[in-house]
Every structure is written in C-alpha cells, then in structure tokens.
Amino acid sequence: MGKSKNEIYAEQYAKCAMEQMRRYGIPASVTLAQGILESSNGESTLAKKENNHFGIKATQGWLDGGGRYGLYTDDKTNEKFCSYDSVADSYEHHSRFLAENKRYAGCFKLQADDYKGWAKGLEQAGYATGGNYAASLIGIIERNGLDKYDRMLMEEMQAQGRTPGEDRESHLTEEGKGYAFPLERLEFLLVTAPFGGQRSITLQTDHEAVLATEDNGKVVAVDTGKSLTVEYARTDGTTYQVSYQDLANTNAKVGDTVNAGQQVGVSGDNLQFGVVQISTDGSRRNIDPAAYLADVAQKGNINLQLMYEGKDLMEKYKAADGAAINTTLSPEEWMKKLLSSEDGGARLGYGTDPVVEMAITMFTSLMALAMQIDNKDEQMKVATEAALGKRIDLSALLPACKECVLEIQDGGRPILHMDNGSGIFSHELTASEMNRLSLVLSDTGTTAEQKRIQVVAIVNSIALSGQVAQNYEQGMEQHNGQGENLQIR
Helix, strand or coil: CCCCHHHHHHHHHHHHHHHHHHHHCCCHHHHHHHHHHHCCCCCCHHHHHHCCCCCCECCHHHHHCCCCEEEECCCCCCEEEECCCCHHHHHHHHHHHHHHCHHHCCHHHCCCCCHHHHHHHHHHCCCCCCCCHHHHHHHHHHHHCCHHHHHHHHHHHHHCCCCCCCCHHHHCCCCCCCECCCCCCCCEEEEEECCCCCCCEEEECCCCEEECCECCEEEEEEECCCEEEEEEECCCCCEEEEEEEEEEEECCCCCCEECCCCEEEEEEEEEEEEEEEECCCCCEEEECHHHHHHHHHHHHCCCCEEEECCEECCHHHHCCCCCCCCCCCCHHHHHHHHHCCHHHHCCCCCCCCHHHHHHHHHHHHHHHHHCCCCCHHHHHHHHHHHHHHCEEECCCCCCCCCEEEEEEECCCEEEEEEECCCCEEEEECCHHHHHHHHHHHCCCCCCHHHHHHHHHHHHHHHHHHHHHHHHHHHHHHHHHHHHHHHHHC
C-alpha cells in the first residue's frame, strides 16, 4: 500500500519543522499539520508559485522591507500574499509570525511536545476563522503519527542538555515589533461608540491596563487619574498624538518616553481613544482612530479586529480602494462572537463548560427568533445591546404575557423572568429545559413560526410549573405563619 499525501508531505518537510521546533519551541507535528492543512499537502497554487505553505499575507512591514508578494483572491480580490525563495523561508516566517504575535503568547508557555495543547491554543487565539481547527490538526497528527518528530527532537536536545526554543528571542527579527494596540486582546477590541462628534472612539474595558501603541513615544499631557496623551513622530515628518480619556489611573508623567506595549494607565469602565494627526506644516486634525489602528496593525503585524456591531471598522482603511465595509456576520453570529469574547464572556466561563455553551447558544438563537426588525443595522445594534446586557426581551414571542425576559447571569446561569398576568416569578432554566429549547431552535426543518409556537408551548409549561411551585411556597409560608400565631395564643 502506497504512502498517503500527508505522509509524503511530512517526510519531505520534517527537517524544516524540526528545525523550527529547535529554534522556537513550536511542536514539529503542529507545524507539519498546519502545512498539510493550509497548503493542501504543498499542492495549492500559493504553495507552488510562492512557496507559501501557511497562507501568510504581506503586511506593510513586509512590503517596506522589500518582501516579495503575489496577488490572490481570498476575502477580497488582489490581496497580497508573501512570496518566499524557499519553503524553508516560509516555515521560518510562520514561526516568527507566531512568536512575535502577543495573542499566541500562551502557546509558548506550553511544552514543545504538547501538540494537543498547541492545537487548542492556536484555535482559541483565533489562528483560523473556521471551526474545529484544533480537532483538524490533532486528527492529522494522530492519523499520520507526526508526533514522532516531536519525540525525536526532544530526545536529541535532552541529550545535549538543551530545551527546544531556549534561544527563541535571539532568532526573532525586528519585524512586527514597535507597535501595539491600546488594549491587550486575543481576537478583537469592542467599540461601543464609533468616531463621530466626540472625535474619539469608545472601547469596552474593565479597569485594565492601557498600552502605548508605538516605540519612542513622548508623554506630552497628563491629567492624573483622568487622561493622558502620547506623541509619536514618524519618519515622514508627520506626528500623531494619541489620547486616552476616562482613565481610572495614570502610570506616566509628562516628558516620559514610552514604548509599544508599555502600560501608561488603567482604564475605567470604558476607554475614550482619540488620535490627532499633525502635518509637516503644523496643521492639526482629528482622525478616525480606526484608520490609525489599521496602520498600526499593518506595520506591527497585529491580527486583531476593531469591532462595532458586527463590523471591523478598520476594514475600509485596509482596502486599497476605500471600499465600504462588508460583513457576513448575522446578528446571531455576532452576538455569539461577542458573548464568547473577552469583553462579553469574562464572567460566563464560556468555552470551559458545555452547559454554559448550551445556554449561550440557546440565548442567541432565541434572540434571533425574537427580533422582528427588517433593518440589518438595527438588528446588529439590538444584538450588541443584548449581548452586553446579557438580557433579551422575549415578550414578542409570547403576546399573552405581560413580560418575559431571559437573562444570562454570571457563571452562565440562564434566568427566566415572567409576568403572565396571574403572577410574577423568576426561574433558572435546567439543563433539560435548555436542551428542549435548543432542539427546537436548531431544527432546520421547521419555519420560524413553527419554532415560535413550540417555544411558546415550552415556556408556558415552564411558567405553569413555576407558578405552581411559587403558590405552594406561598401556601407553606402562610401555613407556618398561622402555626406560629396559634402557638403565641
């Protein structure tokens, strides 16, 4: 029986992957599995023509450094992808991409032969937009025994008294350094108010570190505990003044020099982030911070989004023709993305508890069913408010009820609050009740109206049980009260 394409690819590039494991501490098995998956075993057009086995796009820093590129269609037409002299160069750039990007920092805390941990870490950090990325990598590794290359390299280095990746810092280049976003995030920064009359954007925060965005910045203004401004001089003579307002605390004083990623203050419940551009002639103008951050993202090889109601505000500034923003997220997808993010799910335990995940999936599906709005922008706004408040009004689904609200409390507990005219009560949905609702909501063979009818029946059943239980408790309280009165007499 002949070898599979996966096996042939792995044998051909095992030395490259093991060298990267030696230099950076990334499991050779994971690198090979990514190469297999993303280059179609080296047979993709990008792999054949550009030696690009990991689909890495050309950043502004890559282009400024004279890096070659090829034009291909991905999310949009004529996108620039890195072109390499050899496949080994592609492997090296892939390792640097991971090592220099803060969102993957957690992976480098793992053992170099922990391929399962690395696969899950890459997925959680948002390496790929498709689902089941970790499972795909682990499947490729285990079906083809790629972890043998990890063991071989570990044994080699242990015999030398060394550890994979111990010299990682010495191998890193300056590409991607010198730039940072104002908040530490894995996937996106959440904007609650875009650029407009306030001349800044409002970012969702939770009393956390705010960071300098470039190297060699000079602090030019500080209002202790309230605001701070940092000035950056670019080589083209342009100057940018970046301001942080609504701070709970400041960590710098006027005249200090700060570098990218350095903490300059602590936010409050939100952060006002503004940017002023000063031209060579001295003229000043407030610019959209999304445009500034798009530039920072390109120069610093930062793969984060700036999301407002399901749209990446930086996208139009990345497009060469200034095209309008195009998003394919539905309100339901956006709500789930937001709930599972650092801003939306910090207290939900999302991703660690299957019951919590079921509660959130049910929550988003119910919200989609309850929204009777034709306008997509308005749907996104309502979905954002529901996700941030973790509360949706289901009264539209149950017109016979005076009020019906579902709330997701800390820890992912779904609480149903109802006023059915004969009583007001609250009830925490059980796993069984959530499962019943989820089965109805996920049934692709039924119409929205049929789902509504079935949801109403389930909720009414829950309401009836809750009302009976509440009446019983009230009856017992009255009975106990009467008993106490009799004893007093």
